[in-house]
Amino acid sequence: MVSVEERAHAAAAGVPDPEIPVVTVEDLGILRRVRIENGIATAELTPTYSGCPAVVAIELAVEAALREAGFDARIERVMEPAWTTDWITEAGREKLRAYGIAPPEKAAGSVRALFGETVVTCPRCGARESEKISEFGSTACKAQYRCRACLEPFDYFKCI
Ligand SMILES: [Zn+2]
Incomplete structure (x- = not known):
């Protein structure tokens, strides 16, 4: 049986990057985790480049995906430790190359x-x-x- 956390995580993880739609927030490694507290799903996201205009678009898209999956959603921006490109998963690297x-x-x-x-x-x-x-x-x-x-x-x- 899929737990409520897993369901929320799956909903958030499938959100594509607005600039490179072949990769998801999970492929990029920017989705830290999704936690459920008092019925609210909080997605912890680490921005890629500060000042990258995609950051807000990604946050809104993840929030929308969680709401669509039936959750009350919140986004938490986690700055530490800072994201590096080494967080991009092997699957994500393969998708970028193919693109x-x-x-x-x-x-x-x-x-x-x-x-x-x-x-x-x-x-x-x-x-x-x-x-x-x-x-x-x-x-x-x-x-x-x-x-x-x-x-x-x-x-x-x-x-x-
Ligand atoms: Zn060449």
Whole structure:
């Protein structure tokens, strides 16, 4: 039997990211947990990038999904510990790649990444040779790269 917490969690977890709808809040690792207290479902979410306009949209979407599932819903923004791209699940990385977005390289918070030496793997051909074209891709959370092997431009989910 599915507990009420599990039902609430499932409702919240399936909410897609407004900017990259192929991945859910669970794939991105931003849904910490959903707890039930006094009949109210509280979803704990950690924003990806502060200042990312998607943050509020995600919170509203999760709240709406919980209400649709029949819960009184609340959103709690959890800032500590801060989200990093390492929280994106393997399933989420696979979905990003299939969508043509290079998923963030693991352990990207390193000093090397800060100095722009991140090696980004092309989501199309898998070559590990690419160059940054622009700091900003289709959204502020992505940078634009071009593969040196297949010459295709692609978005890279920026690491923080
Ligand atoms: Zn390529």
